[in-house]
Amino acid sequence: MGVPLGGMTTQEAQQIIQAQILPEIPQIITLTYQDKTFPSTLLEMGVSFDAAEIANHAFSIGRSGSVAVWSGDLVALLSKNKTLPTTIYLDENIAANTLQKIAVEIDQPMIEAQIAFSGNEVHTTPGQIGRTVDIATTLAQIEDAICHENYSVLPLIVSEETPTVLDAEPYAQTIRDFLATDFTLTTPSEADHPSTQYELDSSTLAPMLELMKDNHDGQYTITLQFKASVIENLLNDLAPSLSIQTEEPRFIFNDESGEIELFKNGITGRTLNIADSIINIQQQIAAGSHQAELVFTYQNPSVADGATGTQLGITELVQQQSTYFYGSSSARIQNIQTAANRFLGLLVAPGEVFSMADAMGEISLDSGFTEALIIYNGKTIEGVGGGVCQVSTTLFRTAFFGGFPIIERYPHAYRVSFYEKTAGNYRDSNLAGLDATVYIPLVDLKFQNDTPYWLLMEAYVFPESSQIMWKFYSTADGRTVEWETTGPVNTVEPPEPKYYRNSELDNGEVKQVDWEAQGADVRVDRRVFKNGNLYSQDQFLTHYEPWGAVFEVGPGVDGYPISEE
Structure with missing residues (x-):
């Protein structure tokens, strides 16, 4: 955008700049994002030109034979007969305010996909990619483009945040498949303690389930689990009925032989180990199993069934x-x-x-x-x-x-x-x-x-x-x-x-x-x-x-x- 100013007075140059140069400058900056366009005038973007300042700098440069730098523009003037670049003002506050208004139409929060239960039915809500206009970086790009007189169409700089789960439907189907079969809690079968089973049907299971997100070195995995507080409460309710008191063996003293004789076998006691049971249950669910064995802590009698009177x-x-x-x-x-x-x-x-x-x-x-x-x-x-x-x-x-x-x-x-x-x-x-x-x-x-x-x-x-x-x-x-x-x-x-x-x-x-x-x-x-x-x-x-x-x-x-x- 050069106009020869050689041989003119400063006032004459200012008039030429005002009448011929500035009207020729493109007045629209168009910012784009995906298929959206956001045209803004130079004035809305805070861009202005000072004809007097341009003329003064032109003659100053011409007389000194040096190169002037102003508002980020650098032009080498080899002689007073060469062309002169326009000098530009950019008000960053006005530009940032305009970008903020544009950002309102682009910015959106990141939303994870949701799964909700209605009785035994599973419903999903899709997630949303988060978007934020990077105003500082976009502003720097605009400044650079104007300095190089190449600002007609510029892309907006937008940062994106992708949710871990954008589409929850595959996970919802996993839950539906899981709810199609009862989940069984079992106790181990032992000599003193016969095995028992506790069936959890779909109506019981549905409010207990949740999806857990794990981050392994930046790689996310989603697993189906029971809500920790819910399964803990369930096991706390079961624990008293599953606990068995340790009982020492009973003996009768034989007055003739002076020896004790076993009257009733001792019983190994047990208490439900809730923490370890939860770990095992969660592991079985993650593996796709519909059955998990409860874990117990055992307490043996102090006295063996075969103990003798002399020993005791x-x-x-x-x-x-x-x-x-x-x-x-x-x-x-x-x-x-x-x-x-x-x-x-x-x-x-x-x-x-x-x-x-x-x-x-x-x-x-x-x-x-x-x-x-x-x-x-x-x-x-x-x-x-x-x-x-x-x-x-x-x-x-x-x-x-x-x-x-x-x-x-x-x-x-x-x-x-x-x-x-x-x-x-x-x-x-x-x-x-x-x-x-x-x-x-x-x-x-x-x-x-x-x-x-x-x-x-x-x-x-x-x-x-x-x-x-x-x-x-x-x-x-x-x-x-x-x-x-x-x-x-x-x-x-x-x-x-x-x-x-x-x-x-x-x-x-x-x-x-x-x-x-x-x-x-x-x-x-x-x-x-x-x-x-x-x-x-x-x-x-x-x-x-x-x-x-x-x-x-x-x-x-x-x-x-x-x-x-």
């Missing part, structure tokens, strides 16, 4: 106690037998604190117990497991007279005649204060095996003689017990009997449901010696409330002072 230190009878339940109902006797069987052949490890509640387990109609009289909330009522306290009292006395530390023991609210009976159905008040109640899981009886030997317990019930016998087998360590009791003191006479109406009784029937008992205090002192030396001593204080007899009165019975409930 179980070599002799170290304590034996009996209590008597004369006059008990058949329901109460059934509960005594059921409870006693829970303890037959049990082992107590050296140093272990034995909990009767833990060993007893559930007391319910489903576990062999029936309803009989129990003390609850200050009243004698029918309740499941009535009679279990006959068992706990017998265990307490065996541990007490065996010299073992009593860790936890609670007496009954009032004196119960069963626990003061001796052989032949006699009553010995010196046995008051040697009872122990349990109400599982709230009230427990605990003692400690503080010897270096295992302790074997055997409990037997003899209904014909109304007797329950408890035996401890171990190794005698020279301990003996001396004890003293105050017997019942501070006695309080029972209150007057109470009578309650019961319409379910037969006409004219009167039924006694509770028996009177004196209130009293009892203190029992125990001293345990080992090889003649005092080893320990403790005291057991018991307070019994006075208790009145209670009768239920049926229809057609008069003459009794009926109490309100």
Whole structure:
């Protein structure tokens, strides 16, 4: 774009530039992206020309014979008779603002393809390539093009970001295929634990699934997985039903041979290993499998089924106690037998604190117990497991007279005649204060095996003689017990009997449901010696409330002072 300016004055040159040069300059810059065009005027792009400045520079260059550089243009003028390039102003702020307006029509966010569930149906939304006009680079390109007078059509510089998944349909089909078949969780088949299966149908599976994106050195892979939180919650719900408590083997001591004989095999316990199970499940899904085996952590019994008495230190009878339940109902006797069987052949490890509640387990109609009289909330009522306290009292006395530390023991609210009976159905008040109640899981009886030997317990019930016998087998360590009791003191006479109406009784029937008992205090002192030396001593204080007899009165019975409930 040259015009000879030689021989002119500055003012004449300025007029020529204004009249001839500037009108000839192309006024439109067209920016393009793909099939889109964005024409802009030089003015909109911030381009302007100063005729006076052009003329001044031309004559300055001519007189000095040097080369002038202005706004990025470099032209060599060999003589004043050569042509002169125009000098250009570019306002970058105006240009950037124009490019921002163009970018509004081009820029768009990158969007990953989406998969959504509607019930068991799988729907997809396509992804979108992200685009951003690179204004700085485009502006630099425009400046360079104008300087070289080659700016009529220029491409926009646009950066693109491609989503990992642009089309989710292939992955959606993978999910549809997966949902077409149930997913099965299995437990391993073992000697102590038969295999079980848990089927997850499509309605359960659908909300559990997600696609996981992994980046391996810039290479992305997409795998189908369960949502970690959902599968973890599912396994947490399953875990209690799949866990199996470790159980030591049970033995019976042969009094003739002096050896222990296996009564019941030990059981290897297991707990669900949720973390490892999740890993295995996810691996199986990724491999296209519809079945995964759950992973467990196992705990073997401390004692082998083939252990000998010598190995365990179980070599002799170290304590034996009996209590008597004369006059008990058949329901109460059934509960005594059921409870006693829970303890037959049990082992107590050296140093272990034995909990009767833990060993007893559930007391319910489903576990062999029936309803009989129990003390609850200050009243004698029918309740499941009535009679279990006959068992706990017998265990307490065996541990007490065996010299073992009593860790936890609670007496009954009032004196119960069963626990003061001796052989032949006699009553010995010196046995008051040697009872122990349990109400599982709230009230427990605990003692400690503080010897270096295992302790074997055997409990037997003899209904014909109304007797329950408890035996401890171990190794005698020279301990003996001396004890003293105050017997019942501070006695309080029972209150007057109470009578309650019961319409379910037969006409004219009167039924006694509770028996009177004196209130009293009892203190029992125990001293345990080992090889003649005092080893320990403790005291057991018991307070019994006075208790009145209670009768239920049926229809057609008069003459009794009926109490309100």
